[in-house]
Amino acid sequence: MPATFVLQATNEGKARVELWSAQGQRLLSSELYDSKQAARNAIAAIRRAASEAEIVDSDQSAATAKKATTGSKKAAKKAAKKSAKKSAAKKAAKKSAAKKGAKKSAKKSG
DSSP states (O other): OOOEEEEEEOTTSOEEEEEEOTTSOEEEEOOOBSSHHHHHHHHHHHHHHHTTOOOOOTTSOHHHHHHHHHHHHHHHHHHHHHHHHHHHHHHHHHHHHHHHHHHHHHHHHO
16 A cells, blocks of 8 residues: 555644555645645655755755765766666677687688
8 A cells, every 4th residue: 555645634724734544644744825725736846856855965055965966866877877888898809709709610621
């Protein structure tokens, strides 16, 4: 069973969003919204943003945190490029070895 969003209405006519795990643990509780529709809009925004959300350590200053997330994106891109180059190099090495093997067997046959 997946997590569940719960809309809670207050006595003052406002609404709050809570996210509960399948195990019954409250994962988050939102600010108060002026209406249930505003709370529903918040749920939609959370769903859109959460899958690509970055984690920022609140112990870091805002500038350091921004620099860290930018740096991690650059590091990830660099690692992906490096991995792609290694993969291409391995394929080229295998091809070269296969050609050499074919030439050796051709010399032995002929």
